[in-house]
Amino acid sequence: MTDQMGISPPPTARSEILLEARGISKGFPGVWEHLILEHIDFDVRAGEVHTLLGENGAGKTVIANILSGYYGKTDGEILVKGQPVTLESPRDGLAHGIAMVHQELMLVPAFTVAENVMVGLNAPGLSFRKQAVEQQLDDLVAHYGLQVDPRVRVEDLSAGEQQRVEILKVLFHQPEVLLLDEPTSLLTPQEADQLFKVLRAMTDEGKGIVFISHKMHEVFAVSDRVTVLKLGKARGTMPISQTNEDDLTRKTFGETVPDYMERPAVEFTENAIEVDRLIPKGLEKKAPASGLSFALHKGEILGLAGVAGNGQSELIASITGLSGVSSGTVTILGEEMTNRTPRAFIEKGVAHIPERRREMGIIEQMFVAENVALKDYRKTPFSRHTILNREEITRHAEEIVSRFNALVPDLWETECRILSGGNIQRLILGRETWREPPVIIASHPTEGLDAKAIRHTWELFLALRAKGSAILLISEDLDEVMSLSDRIGVIFEGGIVGVVEGENANREQLGHWMAGGKISAAA
Amino acid sequence: MELAHIWGILFISLHAMVPITLAAIGETIEESAGLFNIGLEGILLLGALAGAIGAEASGSATMGLMAGIATGGLIGLLFGVLSTTLRGSQLITGVGINMFALGFVALMLTLLGAPGFHSVPRAVQVPLIPLGIGNLSPMVLVTVFLAVVVWWVLRRTQLGLWIRAVGENPAAADVAGLRVNTLRLGTAIAAGMLAGLAGAYLSVDWFGAVTKEITAGRGFIALATVVFSGLNPLLALLGGFIFGLFEGLATWISTYPAIKKIIPWQFVAMAPYIITLLVVAGAIGRVRFPKGLGVPYLRE
Amino acid sequence: MSTLKPWIKRLNPLVESLMAGLIGLVIGALIMLAFGYNPIAAYISLFSGSFGSVYSWAESLANATPLILTAMTFAIAMRGGLFNIGAEGQLYIGALAAVAVSLIDLPFPLNAVAALGAAIVAGMLWSLPVALLKLTRGVHEVISTIMLNWIAHFFAFYLIANVLTDPKRGEKTISIIESARLARILPGTSLNYGLVIALIAVAAILFLLWRTSAGFEMRASGYNQEATHYAGISLRKQVLRVFLIGGAIAGLAGAVQVMGRPPTYAVMSGLPQLMNLGFDGIGVAMIGRNHPVGIVFAAIFFGGLMVGGRIMQFSPGVPLELVRVVEGVIIITLAIPELRRLFTFFLAKFKRGA
Amino acid sequence: MRSFRVKILALLISLFAFVGGPLMGTAAAAGKVALVLDVGGRGDLSFNDMGFKGADEAKTKLGVEVVEIQSNSAADYLPNLQNAARTGDFDLIVGVGFLLADAMAEAATEFPNQNFAIIDVTWLGKPNLMEIGYEENKGSALVGALSSMVAAHYGKDKIGVVLGIEIPVLYKFEAGYRYGMHWGNAKYEKVTGKKANVGLLWTYTGTFSDIAKGKAATEAMLAQGAGLVYNVAGPLGIGDLEAITEHLEAKGKSAGPPFMIGVDANQDYLGDGHRVLASMMKRVDFGVYSAIESVVNGTFKGGVTILGPNNGGIAMSGKQDLADFIDFGIKGGAISASDRDSITKNWTAMRGAIPGWIWDAVDELKAEISAGTAEIPCGWCADTIGEIRDKYPD
Incomplete structure (x- = not known):
């Protein structure tokens, strides 16, 4: 990493400004009307990586979306090479040589890699240049060292490979400015390093790169300049050489999050979850023959690290009943629960804080009270003989809302759709934990929350741990996993490749495991 | 059964295939792009009316078919604008x-002459190709041709790739620089034109007349055919033919004295529907539809 | 936030439905003008014919009765995220089941109850394959309901001509005996106690959807299957529920129509008194925004249009089909979301321009 | 075709002009009549249109005002009749079709001072209701005899009949046609000395609207060697005739055989005048007209009127009807005025090609029927059609 910084050319004010934003503001219409971006000035020059740093919800993605033409802006001006332009759609952005890699994958899973690239091709409608594109992609793959077979269907690729396809897709069109929104979230640390090399090669060709991240070590690994964003406002732009990690952290997060949360030592005896040689459905091809095995004890927090797409969601589905098990067993609190229904797991006391909270965690079109009761409506006192007791549901919802500081205008008038992500997460946390369940599966529980809310959530988990709850914490954020976990396991291609005590864990070791442990052997 | 009978059934099936398949491949185009138009029946009906009027007013069968295409395109445009730009359901x-067409066609027939019925003079109907073993409508060939063309465009061209991308993942298509709503609107118009042509075929070719109930549910059968075909225009050809075959067969065998004594005609008439249901349930099973089907695309 | 606001929000659908109605009537008027009819005279006779007197109210309500029920079949499915256009076929089967069971010699009111019950069960049975095919074979309900509608159509023809045939008449089934019929509410009109049955069904569905855990589960599955599954609610059970309840109501609609609607109290050849009630129900459900209460009003509006449309033929001589054109335009207009906002937007533009 | 263009032009002009809609004229009429149609409604070129034709003639000849009332559903029949009666404006309310029977019974009881008439129903017995029934079986026997003799003459051994929905009225057509076919076979053998084995192909299509079923059934019958196909399914005749036309075109011919036999109306003018050999005319127009006339003349009284071959209510189409029905066809949009001469010429040639003795034989049967020596099944065959099929087999 250090030698990369070494070869970085010094950022220079003399090089050409490729893309510039002047006084950009953005407000989303709706009930919670406020500006999400306020008067942002931002530019990217030829041959530099300009990083946008900020915590989740600071407005980084919104800036990138506006610069690429995906979102409209409320106010301000965009200039390409000094000329004012109007960007009404990504099409306009591409026409001006601006391309963006979005955080969520913008791929058609049913298409091959080459076909995905071809979607953006500016070719006559009745032509079909698939073979030519495949060959060009082969060249591109060789040139940048992004290993992907252009002839394979995207749905058959791993998450990391799909991320590479996104970058290939963009590179194919040879943009002058490349916007990358959290491109490393699906990559192992080693893959991320590989990506940084690619980015460097691109800046060497005179391209300008906007890199979005909330991870400090990445910022230092790749940036020439950095702009810090907080709550929609720019907190200053500076060359990376003129700042340091502490300074940036303070600017970005306001308060620093602790490295390792202290907690009373407990001797773990009873198993809350036992997973034995588990191969979840959908992982039959990928998983090792021995499957996946681990045990989670009562009163323990087990962190599960790993690059997204290595079987986390399938594992969660298997131990919450959301989808079936191909082989192996799942035992919860001493009872074998393999292939039981979600309802059975809920009854057993397995709480689940899902990653996709808007899609899975709540029903957006239903009211706040109904969502708070989403798992309890069928139990007394919330219903009797299948007839709902609205008074009880209201009383309960009021309690949850106030206990978890959720900001909601009305329990029976407000559809959850209009709530912010943070408030939705508060409702979910409240709903899943108010009974102090014996088992909690928490997937990315603090993603998108501000530092204060993160701290509250962590304290909540430690309090639940103290009361004997077993918590499985799945997160791609190594900081979180390392701060909270009693033990840390690393999942890779459907198997656990290593387990370490939380106190003894270090980033490098975990990173090697996340890549399957193979890269460390090669290195 | 003699050979002549087999030819007869074949020709009935081919002619019955035309409207179903034309409408189905149109629907396939727009469903590939993410639009689901349950109003096919209505477009067929309006196309039949426009075809009859167009053929008679211009004195040419081709112009009649064109009138059907234009009317269908217009309704497709309406549907497209409502479901893309206006983000309607x-x-x-x-x-x-469907409801509008049902009323409008009957109303127009009432207002333009005899209520409920309007015949197309033989001279302005599509002339058939005599093959010795039977008469073949050139529209059968047009249908086969169009099915192949649509298959080719959807599967083997850049345009088809764009259409399918818009249906599968409109956000990805948008980010790649495609005009999602424009493309969808285009497919809606194309689908409307094909359904309009199918309708005009009913009046200008197959029956030589338009009545207020001329479609007799064929638009809905076309919808079923799209599911049957799994969005493959070539299979839609087969689906239309199979349905036409069983429908023709049912009517055909109901004229045979021997069969009539064994099975009541009502059960023979049910057969095409039962068989379609069984085929969809058995052989085809689950069909994968575009992920963006039926959902209006909204960027922010 | 003011306390009034939620109320206004709730009225939005109503305002939009009314506006769509207005647009439909205006386009209908344009068509009439184009063909030389006087739209004002036509609409006066349309509305005085549908709601201008006790008799016309009675007829409008009588027409609304089966539509309320078939619309609810569609609406429940929509609430559960499914597209059930099978009410048409289930209605036929329900009506025939009611006729068949009414042949059993039972004292009043047992015979009526048995006939209604049989229709409900028959409707459910006819709906069951849709659910089963969807659950076991993944057959889309649009396909299976279209096919089952046609199968029901011909099966009904068979039963009318061969099994339940009136031996003296032949063009219809045996009529339901007098004691098992639903009595008229207002003599000299078609309005009968079927309306009361329909309204009881509305109340029951209203309660089911919003006050019971089953309704909670159905609505949840309609909004978001993933979250519903996550919440431990069986999606398969909801599919079964939606189609069985829908089938039951559609079957009931058939029974109410044949047991309550004078004068024949039998199913006629060609099903002319049942045909299209299922499909019209879809339109009613859409205008009523898939809400039982909205459906009642929409059904009365639809029923009124039909009655008024008949009267319109009398004095200005406007063909009946115009009513359908108007209905179609109303429904197309309703498809536009936030119609009200669009309208106020144009209104503002217009004002600025003027 | 020109009139059509004019219509479209007029439509466009009125669309763009937007001058205020003129009020319908309400000139004083000799009387006012309501015609309540069944759900099939207008446009079948047969039954319903014939009912309207009668009213139309009354309008021109008697100066009455006619209001046509369509029904959306069978549930509308009763309210339609009641509404018409309640206005008190109508001197006569006519129900067209037996499906209106129950509704008519109730309306006639409820409004004893209102004059009603109903077609195809003969069993209600109300003092204020004129019931008009037809002997379709007898007319069908005539065309049945003609069909089998003509088929035999052209060396065919099958004739066909395409029926609509299975209802008792249609049984009467089927029964009569069967009788006629057997009568014709026997006659042919007697006259020519050659064996005539013309058999029957028949099917109930279950629809009065899906033309495709008529076309497919006719194609099937033609493939099985049918020489003539009798249309007893209203608009399906369009499909029947289309099948015959295409069948002939494949052989480079325009004129039959094979022929269609028309129904209800005189449909001889269809098919360029030489593909519909004859029509079994059920003069619904006579029934409606005479009912209206009786009201205008003040001679209206309740009771049953049976129209048959004797009183011109049922007839096989002849030359005298052709011109009349060409007008009917022009008005209905089925043909254009310029075709009038060629149709007449073709029709005359077609009829002339059939040996005279066959026409004489049909007249002979008609005389037998009038005299009562030929007993045609069946008056009301809901419960006897099975026996008739056995007695007069396919």
Whole structure:
């Protein structure tokens, strides 16, 4: 990493400004009307990586979306090479040589890699240049060292490979400015390093790169300049050489999050979850023959690290009943629960804080009270003989809302759709934990929350741990996993490749495991 | 059964295939792009009326078919604008189109002459190709040709790739620089034109007349054929043919004295529907539809 | 936030439905003008014919009765995220089941109850394959309901001509005996106690959807299957529920129509008194925004249009079909979301321009 | 075709002009009549249109005002009749079709001072209701005899009949046609000395609207060697005739055989005048007209009127009807005025090609029927059609 910084050319004010934003503001219409971006000035020059740093919800993605033409802006001006332009759609952005890699994958899973690239091709409608594109992609793959077979269907690729396809897709069109929104979230640390090399090669060709991240070590690994964003406002732009990690952290997060949360030592005896040689459905091809095995004890927090797409969601589905098990067993609190229904797991006391909270965690079109009761409506006192007791549901919802500081205008008038992500997460946390369940599966529980809310959530988990709850914490954020976990396991291609005590864990070791442990052997 | 009978059934099936398949491949185009138009029946009906009027007013069968295409395109445009730019519900629009067409066609027939019926003079009907073993409508060949063309465009061209991308993942298509709503609108118009042609075929070719109930549910059968075909225009050809075959066969065998004594005609008449249901349930099973089907695309 | 606001929000659908109605009537008027009819005279006779007197109210309500029920079949499915256009076929089967069971010699009111019950069960049975095919074979309900509608159509023809045939008449089934019929509410009109049955069904569905855990589960599955599954609610059970309840109501619609609607109290050849009630129900459900209460009003509006449309033929001589054109335009207009906002937007533009 | 263009032009002009809609004229009429149609409604070129034709003639000849009332559903029949009666404006309310029977019974009881008439129903017995029934079986026997003799003459051994929905009225057509076919076979053998084995192909299509079923059934019958196909399914005749036309075109011919036999109306003018050999005319127009006339003349009284071959209510189409029905066809949009001469010429040639003795034989049967020596099944065959099929087999 250090030698990369070494070869970085010094950022220079003399090089050409490729893309510039002047006084950009953005407000989303709706009930919670406020500006999400306020008067942002931002530019990217030829041959530099300009990083946008900020915590989740600071407005980084919104800036990138506006610069690429995906979102409209409320106010301000965009200039390409000094000329004012109007960007009404990504099409306009591409026409001006601006391309963006979005955080969520913008791929058609049913298409091959080459076909995905071809979607953006500016070719006559009745032509079909698939073979030519495949060959060009082969060249591109060789040139940048992004290993992907252009002839394979995207749905058959791993998450990391799909991320590479996104970058290939963009590179194919040879943009002058490349916007990358959290491109490393699906990559192992080693893959991320590989990506940084690619980015460097691109800046060497005179391209300008906007890199979005909330991870400090990445910022230092790749940036020439950095702009810090907080709550929609720019907190200053500076060359990376003129700042340091502490300074940036303070600017970005306001308060620093602790490295390792202290907690009373407990001797773990009873198993809350036992997973034995588990191969979840959908992982039959990928998983090792021995499957996946681990045990989670009562009163323990087990962190599960790993690059997204290595079987986390399938594992969660298997131990919450959301989808079936191909082989192996799942035992919860001493009872074998393999292939039981979600309802059975809920009854057993397995709480689940899902990653996709808007899609899975709540029903957006239903009211706040109904969502708070989403798992309890069928139990007394919330219903009797299948007839709902609205008074009880209201009383309960009021309690949850106030206990978890959720900001909601009305329990029976407000559809959850209009709530912010943070408030939705508060409702979910409240709903899943108010009974102090014996088992909690928490997937990315603090993603998108501000530092204060993160701290509250962590304290909540430690309090639940103290009361004997077993918590499985799945997160791609190594900081979180390392701060909270009693033990840390690393999942890779459907198997656990290593387990370490939380106190003894270090980033490098975990990173090697996340890549399957193979890269460390090669290195 | 003699050979002549087999030819007879074959020709009935081919002619019955035309409207179903034409409408189905049109629907395939727009469903590939993410639009679901349940208003096919209505477009067929309006196309039949326009075809009859167009053929008679211009004195040419081709112009009649063109009138059907134009009318279908217009309704497709209406459907497209409502379901893309205005982000309306596709289902509601489709149901509305059906209801509107049912009333409008009957109304026009009443207002333009005899209520409920209008015949197309033989001279301005599509001339058939005599093959010795039977008469073949050139529209059968047009249908086969169009099915192949649509298959080719959807599967083997850049345009088809764009259409399918818009249906599968409109956000990805948008980010890649495609005009999602424009493309969808285009497919809606194309689908409307094909359904309009199918309708005009009913009046200008197959029956030589338009009545207020001329479609007799064929628009809905076309919808079923799209599911049957799994969005493959070539299979839609087969689906239309199979349905036409069983429908023709049912009517055909109901004229045979021997069969009539064994099975009541009502059960023979049910057969095409039962068989379609069984085929869809058995052989085809689950069909994968575009992920963006039926959902209006909204960027922010 | 003011306390009034939620109320206004709730009225939005009503305002939009009314506006759509207005647009439909205006386009209908344009068509009439184009063909030389006087739209004002036509609409006066349309509305005085549908709601201008006790008799016309009675007829409008009588027409609304089966539509309320078939619309609810569609609406429940929509609430559960499914597209059930099978009410048409289930209605036929329900009506025939009611006729068949009414042949059993039972004292009043047992015979009526048995006939209604049989229709409900028959409607459910006819709906069951839709659910089963969807659950076991993944057959889309649009396909299976279209096919089952046609199968029901011909099966009904068979039963009318061969099994339940009136031996003296032949063009219809045996009529339901007098004691098992639903009595008229207002003599000299078609309005009968079927309306009361329909309204009881509305109340029951209203309660089911919003006050019971089953309704909670159905609505949840309609909004978001993933979250519903996550919440431990069986999606398969909801599919079964939606189609069985829908089938039951559609079957009931058939029974109410044949047991309550004078004068024949039998199913006629060609099903002319049942045909299209299922499909019209879809339109009613859409205008009523898939809400039982909205459906009642929409059904009365639809029923009124039909009655008024008949009267319109009398004095200005406007063909009946115009009513359908108007209905179609209303439904197409309703497809536009936030119609009200669009309208106020144009209104503002217009004002600025003027 | 020109009139059509004019219509479209007029439509466009009125669309763009938007001058206020003129009020419908309400000139004083000799009387006012309501015609309540069944759900099939207008446009079948047969039954319903014939009912309207009668009213139309009354309008021109008697100066009455006619209001046509369509029904959306069978549930509308009763309210339609009641509404018409309640206005008190109508001197006569006519129900067209037996499906209106129950509704008519109730309306006639409820409004004893209102004059009603109903077609195809003969069993209600109300003092204020004129019931008009037809002997379709007898007319069908005539065309049945003609069909089998003509088929035999052209060396065919099958004739066909395409029926609509299975209802008792249609049984009467089927029964009569069967009788006629057997009568014709026997006659042919007697006259020519050659064996005539013309058999029957028949099917109930279950629809009065899906033309495709008529076309497919006719194609099937033609493939099985049918020489003539009798249309007893209203608009399906369009499909029947289309099948015959295409069948002939494949052989480079325009004129039959094979022929269609028309129904209800005189449909001889269809098919360029030489593909519909004859029509079994059920003069619904006579029934409606005479009912209206009786009201205008003040001679209206309740009771049953049976129209048959004797009183011109049922007839096989002849030359005298052709011109009349060409007008009917022009008005209905089925043909254009310029075709009038060629149709007449073709029709005359077609009829002339059939040996005279066959026409004489049909007249002979008609005389037998009038005299009562030929007993045609069946008056009301809901419960006897099975026996008739056995007695007069396919």
